[in-house]
Amino acid sequence: MNLRRIMLIAVPYLWLVALFLVPFLIVVKISLSTTAIAIPPYSPTFDLAQGWAGFKDFLSQLSFDNFTFLTQDDLYWKAYLSSLQIAALSTLFTLIVAYPIAYGMARVPDEWRPTLLMLIILPFWTSFLIRVYAWMGILADEGLLNQFLMWLGVISKPLHIMNTPKAVYIGIVYTYLPFMILPIYAALDKMDESLNEAAIDLGASRLSAFWLVTLPMSRPGVIAGCFLVFIPALGEYVIPQLLGGSKTLMIGKVLWDEFFSNRDWPVASAVAVVLLVILIVPIVLFQRNQQKQQEAES
Amino acid sequence: MNKRLSWFNVTSLSLGFAFLYLPMLILIFYSFNASKLVTVWAGFSTKWYVALMHDQPFLDAAWVTLKVAVSSSTLATVLGTMAAITLVRAGRFPGRTLFSGMIYAPLVMPDVITGLSLLLLFIAIGLDRGIFTIMLAHTTFSMCYVSVVVSSRLLTFDRSLEEASMDLGASSFTTFRLVTLPIILPAVVSGWLLAFTLSLDDLVIASFTTGPSSTTLPIKIFSAVRLGVSPEINALSTLMITVVAVGVVGASLVSKRAILKQQREEQEGERV
Numbered sequence: 059m060n061l062r063r064i065m066l067i068a069v070p071y072l073w074l075v076a077l078f079l080v081p082f083l084i085v086v087k088i089s090l091s092t093t094a095i096a097i098p099p100y101s102p103t104f105d106l107a108q109g110w111a112g113f114k115d116f117l118s119q120l121s122f123d124n125f126t127f128l129t130q131d132d133l134y135w136k137a138y139l140s141s142l143q144i145a146a147l148s149t150l151f152t153l154i155v156a157y158p159i160a161y162g163m164a165r166v167p168d169e170w171r172p173t174l175l176m177l178i179i180l181p182f183w184t185s186f187l188i189r190v191y192a193w194m195g196i197l198a199d200e201g202l203l204n205q206f207l208m209w210l211g212v213i214s215k216p217l218h219i220m221n222t223p224k225a226v227y228i229g230i231v232y233t234y235l236p237f238m239i240l241p242i243y244a245a246l247d248k249m250d251e252s253l254n255e256a257a258i259d260l261g262a263s264r265l266s267a268f269w270l271v272t273l274p275m276s277r278p279g280v281i282a283g284c285f286l287v288f289i290p291a292l293g294e295y296v297i298p299q300l301l302g303g304s305k306t307l308m309i310g311k312v313l314w315d316e317f318f319s320n321r322d323w324p325v326a327s328a329v330a331v332v333l334l335v336i337l338i339v340p341i342v343l344f345q346r347n348q349q350k351q352q353e354a355e356s
Numbered sequence: 357m358n359k360r361l362s363w364f365n366v367t368s369l370s371l372g373f374a375f376l377y378l379p380m381l382i383l384i385f386y387s388f389n390a391s392k393l394v395t396v397w398a399g400f401s402t403k404w405y406v407a408l409m410h411d412q413p414f415l416d417a418a419w420v421t422l423k424v425a426v427s428s429s430t431l432a433t434v435l436g437t438m439a440a441i442t443l444v445r446a447g448r449f450p451g452r453t454l455f456s457g458m459i460y461a462p463l464v465m466p467d468v469i470t471g472l473s474l475l476l477l478f479i480a481i482g483l484d485r486g487i488f489t490i491m492l493a494h495t496t497f498s499m500c501y502v503s504v505v506v507s508s509r510l511l512t513f514d515r516s517l518e519e520a521s522m523d524l525g526a527s528s529f530t531t532f533r534l535v536t537l538p539i540i541l542p543a544v545v546s547g548w549l550l551a552f553t554l555s556l557d558d559l560v561i562a563s564f565t566t567g568p569s570s571t572t573l574p575i576k577i578f579s580a581v582r583l584g585v586s587p588e589i590n591a592l593s594t595l596m597i598t599v600v601a602v603g604v605v606g607a608s609l610v611s612k613r614a615i616l617k618q619q620r621e622e623q624e625g626e627r628v
Binding site for chain 2: 184326
């Protein structure tokens with residue numbers, strides 16, 4: 059081990075310990091503290107000067123009250139449930155929208171593909187906030203969608219979409235669509251077309267060849283895409299805030315309000331810890347799916 | 357090959373791309389609207405662009421955002437590349453599992469939690485919040501993206517080139533500078549670009565880690581947008597979308613030309 063090698067490891071290592079691990083431990087610690095009218099607004103605070111006795115004293119003051127509080131006030135478990143529901147349903151909708159697009163892209167002549175791929179990736183580079191904002195003018199009661207539908211004569215009264223969960227679903231599907239299209243396209247692109255032909259030659263209809271051959275072959279891409287949408291959608295803040303209105307309950311928004319409006323740091327921290335615990339399940343499953351895929355490829 | 361585009365494929369592709377692009381095109385279209393009401397067309401005008409150019413708070417916020425994005429993405433590229441080399445090349449060292457965990461965890465961490473935890477850290481150590489703390493926060497999450505991009509390139513390249521250079525007497529640092537870095541450079545550049553756009557785009561983490569005096573563009577846009585749609589924001593969005601579109605299309609043309617050139621050289625090499 060020479061000095062250069064140690065530096066190479068130590069600099070990013072220490073950076074992440076200081077700015078990722080330690081902050082996270084602080085969140086866990088504050089989630090076990092109680093709210094106090096003081097600066098900082100929680101107790102106990104950990105005093106290094108008192109040494110071991112101070113540490114023991116500090117430990118004995120920690121409590122799980124915030125977590126019990128989360129189970130007692132139905133705002134919180136309702137927010138968790140509704141976040142899970144919104145994330146799961148919008149993942150499903152994204153899949154339904156994305157699959158035909160990815161399937162079409164995999165069948166397009168080779169010379170078009172780079173252009174189409176670039177067109178899928180381009181929105182990913184443009185500001186997330188702006189892409190969400192773009193829908194505000196479309197979905198509003200006097201917005202463009204309602205104007206258009208009324209002009210067509212499909213509806214006589216404006217549809218109420220803005221400031222309801224429906225607008226959140228549309229926002230999530232729209233902003234996360236590339237995350238679903240790309241892995242499905244990658245899986246379909248690798249597929250051997252002759253398998254499909256073989257199925258059709260052996261008497262399968264086009265639909266059953268798709269159902270029995272193409273769909274199972276694209277499964278790893280579908281699974282990866284679903285996780286890539288579900289995991290960030292669960293903790294989403296911007297979309298429910300801008301499109302969902304006050305009626306849409308999502309945990310990211312609750313955490314934000316708890317911190318900025320109520321200034322209740324311990325409860326905000328407890329909300330964060332519980333959200334992470336919920337997220338661990340899909341993250342571990344996703345990791346396993348990726349590992350399996352890598353092993354299958356090598 | 358019997359891949360035919362069915363009417364179903366054509367329809368789904370057209371509808372899909374319309375869905376992806378119509379909202380942005382509508383946004384751009386209405387930025388040239390003379391009326392203050394965003395959804396009523398009242399003739400062509402560029403007055404919102406003029407208004408934007410004279411809106412000092414917006415210009416200030418854009419400047420803050422640019423400073424944060426350039427500094428954090430540069431620092432993140434250095435740290436992320438170091439982390440990638442460590443992950444791929446360093447072999448076993450104490451705490452390796454923790455290290456790779458810390459690289460991958462921020463990628464899936466919800467922004468609200470990252471923001472909250474960093475803010476609590478800055479308060480705990482008594483650091484004044486402002487441009488510097490946003491920069492620290494952005495560097496931390498974007499270095500993880502950089503390291504993922506760079507390590508995927510490091511995994512696929514031929515190590516014998518490095519070994520040859522070492523055998524010929526180059527030190528490990530010279531080898532890195534003359535052999536490794538040129539090969540991974542495209543990945544390092546795309547890592548930088550990714551870190552840069554992530555920083556430009558971030559609202560949630562910046563809102564937690566900023567102080568009262570420094571406002572970034574997303575924070576400014578967000579607080580304006582909460583009150584409703586405004587033509588000035590449309591104008592600003594149009595400028596941002598244009599810059600990104602030109603950048604992405606330009607970069608893809610450049611890389612396409614590089615690939616074509618490489619293919620030509622390879623063909624000529626085969627002929628010789």
